[in-house]
Amino acid sequence: MLPCYVLLDLETTGGNATRDRITEIAAVRMEAGLEVARWSTLVNPEAPISGFIEQLTGISNAMVANAPCFGDVASQLLALLKGAVLVAHNVRFDHGFLLHEFERVGTPLRIKTLCTVRLSRLLYPQFKSHGLDAIMQRHGISTSARHRAMGDVEVMQSWLTQAQAELGADTVQRHAQTLLQSSAALPPQLETPVADIPDTPGVYLFYGESKLPLYVGKSIKLRSRIMSHFQAAGRNPREMRIAQDIRRIEWLPTAGELGALLLEARLVKELQPLHNRQLRRESALCAWRLDANPAARPLLTLVRGKDLQPQAFGSLYGPYRSKNQALLHLRELAQAQGLCLQALGLESGKGRCFGHQTGHCQGVCCGEEAPQRHHLRLQLALTSHKLQVWPYAGVVGLREHDPRTERTDIHLFDQWCHLATVHSDDELADALHTRTQAALAFDLDTYRLALKHLAPGSRSGVQRVLLGQAETTAPPEEF
Template sequence: MTNFRSEFPAFAFVDIETTGGNLERDRITEVGIVSLQDGVESRWEHLINPETLIPYNIQVLTGISPAMVQEQPTFKELAQLILDQLQDKIFVAHNARFDYGFLRVAFKRIGIDFRPKVLCTVKLSRFLFPEQPRHNLDTLITVHHLKVHARHRALGDAELLRQFWYCCIDQFGISKMQEAIDQLLPQQSLPPNIDEAMIKDLPDTPGVYLFYADNRRLLYIGKSNSIRGRVLSHFSSALRIRKEMKLAMQIKDIDWIETAGEIGALLLESKLIKEKLPSMNVRLRKSTDLCAWQLLLNNDGILVPKLVRHQDLSPGRQENLYGLFYSRSEAIKTLQALAKKHTLCEGLLGLEKLLPQKSCFGYQVKQCLGICIGQESTLSYHERLLHALYKYRVGIWPYKTAIGIREAQVVHVIDHWCYLGTAIDESEVFELLNSGVPEFDLDIYKIVKKSLGKMGSGRIVPLPKPAQAAEYESY
């Protein structure tokens, strides 16, 4: 075995054990550190009282029981000792964002900003042994014949990293190892399966990015005015946000689609999520329970709401429409809240059954002003009802035909709040106009309505009706 050379900086090979994988909820139960500095090795380990329960499956995996940590110091009590062990050393760990992420969050809880240089041995293995299909710790043990002393204990696993380091030096030499360090250290915020070259290819332009897991399984679709900047922000956030860490650890590949600007990115993101159904996009998925309230006059000339379900909705064409809501229960809860806030009659709102010549229950407890029994004028009630619903009003399509929204060199074709597609020339515009209006989508509606409210009229182009498209010469 080659002796450790002083040409290298000081290293701390680190492993931690925890109560689970949640950065916010779970806590560290053990820290193990093997230090290499100026040719000298040293070892440090300590159990930690996590001040929370250790799940049974974690006890089985690590062998660390509640009884073992009950009388141990807390992380706060050990923090300075841990810092002393890591001071001025490169932090080396396997899947480093896990160990580093937990330690960074633990230090942050007690007011310490912990930001060492970080080297991930998963990335080191991928760099030096690209032909190997797997780079987890068990694979390294098998391939490099590492000696296991205490698997899934902090110092035992840290010792495995030290052995792997020496194996790499023996096989590749000092200069190759230094090259690996120089290339990998700047990547400390990148996930294990993403290399710097892939990030360099990402454009600093508006568009949509797609994260893939194994076998090109689509994980996530996002959008940004800077694709590269937004992707990197996902990875840096993974050091403190559990959801981002879960995403980052699964990413194996990244695709992207550039757009003309922010509007194009928003529209394309919403469209692709509903078409491709990535596993970690939930908020923008298509809703099949979309509904809205429509105000109609009853036999007494009083406006009452009728629930219009998804199959009967035609927003932009229907008048007196209010919502929109992702489900019937959301629509009802909203109406109940408005009734209480604005003393509206729950009987006339359809939230309770009205008996002939009887008031609603709200009138008896002064939550209704008596419109249900003629104690309030229709005009007064209508004023309060329309005021209560105003912010939920679904706008009628304000144009006679479809329109195009100019963005750089393209035109986004919109008809009655529906996105038909994006065109780069007249023939594509005509093709989209004749393709038929797609099903209404609430997210597209919000994007278009907000965009139209912010832009000048010069970017809005009236387009012909489909039947006239062939005669239309220019947009």
Template sequence: MLPCFVMLDLETTGGSAVRDRITEIAAVRVENGVEVDRWSTLVNPGVSIPSFIQSLTGITDAMVEDAPTFAQVAPRLLELLDGAVFVAHNVGFDHGFVVNELARLEKPLKVERLCTVRLSRKLYPQHKGHGLDAIMQRHGLRTLARHRAMGDVEVVLQWLQLAQAELGTEAVQREAAALLQGGTSVPPQLETPVEDIPDTPGVYLFYGEGRTPLYVGKSVNMRTRVLAHFQSAAKVAREARIAQEIRRIEWHDTAGELGALLLQTRLVKELKPLHNRKSSKKAQVDLVQQTLQGWPHAGRIGIREHHARTGRTDVHVFDQWCHVATVHSAEDLDDVRHSRQALAFDLETYRVLAKRLAALTGRDSTVFPLENAHG
């Protein structure tokens, strides 16, 4: 598949690379298609193993009581990984745990990564499931040690051999090399193809298994910003948690940055995403009292944003520092001009608008008064 790689699998006390710990490591090093080394060990995590994890893996507190700590086995692991590509089924999970364990020892890990979940998607796009159980069922693979580290490593190695026999060694090597060249920072469990996310302004929402978003973000280039989240996962604890939990991404286009800021502000307030930072209410009140300015216009104003490549135009209507509406047509703008809905002040909207009006040059958007705003 690759000139030199280590197929690795971990068992852990839970799903958080930041909070949980490793209980078992298995690794097989392959050079030029030949297995040259294999190693596995239980690891004393230093914490108790939850009962449901013990039931899943069969690894109990008693089994790891006399096992070496990660600090004791780290030199052997680093020796195996030296000069090799780190390969795993859902590599973000295993790599995240190894990176965090080594960080506790103040040891950096600089290694290329390849995810066999993503490789399976490339090689077998006609199939929906690419988790290990789905692959085993699809290809008729068997193991007596599922959810044990070496058992899972051996299953993935069997699958690679089968894929090369079915599709040809060159095809597997070509797709593996393409994935390696393209980077492996995208969480393998992500159901939404990142290439589908537009490289235009807008708001993106990260979802896990539940209906409440994990995070709501905005950018003038949504695809680039989403990838930046994943690339930061090895270093930033919040990004690591999001990368582990994320399953799908939704997005909403806007014509420019102002529209993205306004929409993000509204969605964060309405949806209460789990990982967006929350500001102190006292700090909000203090800031309003200290900095709130009078409305500098005679009535309602519109700020027009236009995106040349997509052709989208948004007009954002404001009155008394409040966002009244965003419209996309002359008819809708006329309706808003004559509307009388109550204004709702929001501090984040005030901040966004005050900053935009102070910096407005007319190059990216145009501000104009709306006649008959107050009758």
């Protein structure tokens, strides 16, 4: 199949390479088609083996109690692997565990890998399942030591021998070389050809068995970013879970990074992927509204939900992802600036507030500070958190163009909200005609993106286009 390779299998205490440990190793080294070495050993994992794993593998805590630790056999395993390709069924699993075990003993592992699951897919595309049990059933291979390391290695060895007899040694070798030259880091069950994914800007969606995506991401180089997920799976538990569950990939091209960021933010909120933590829907988003009357009590009111309208940003400060975050920040400001908790609505009662009694309030609550002066100090304290008023008289477009693909996107914004992304005059006219107040619902992630590109004086590199309306502040860049 290959000039030199090692068929290897591991048994472990679980499926997480960063947390679980190896309990058994088996390896057979092949050179020029001949077996030249065979080795196996139990390994003391230095961690308990659960009842489920013991039942699955037949390896008990008593069996490994006096077995060598991985560090004791690491040099022997390295010698066996030297100059060879590591071949395993779902090689990502075994390779990930070996990387972590060698890292624990201070020895880096650098070795090429080949997955026999992916090889089976290439050699026998007419079959749907390519797990070891399915291969044993369709090829009539049997073993009395299934889920023991050497037993599973011998199953792989028998299957490769049969495949070469049925399809020809040249065919098996050609497909093995193809896999070796491509990325062996790909999950074996992945159905989407990664070579079909362009290395251009866009959004990608990982899917498992469900219709809902596992993960949504963006990149200016789609294929490279997707491959980085799989290459990190041996080191990152979340990436490993994604790699174990993924079945197919979809992608949506954009003209640039801004379009990818906008599309990613929208899809994550709409689809709520399992493994996305950022960009989730923010139903608790809120901001403080400052009363214009210095004598009003309280001076600040929390604004949430539909009341958080961009048209009112002139008197709003924030935003905050929750009420607790808003209250915490306000208390910190009051402490730092000597503001009155009673006037702010953070403390009930009349007369001197508790802060004044402890020297943290300048006395607006008891007539020692003028309400106008306290109001001005509050405004100054909140200045850096003031929500920006929309600086244009109407809709503004941001134009992105990718010279490699000749794709052009125009992202339409009004009141810091993303209305639509269009590609033609007809789409533009339709978007402007059909936009409604509901389309202007405030979104924090979109607001921050729009601020970067549309605030007066910004130089983001994305061209601004005024859509037939006057500007209220600084003129836009020419396009």
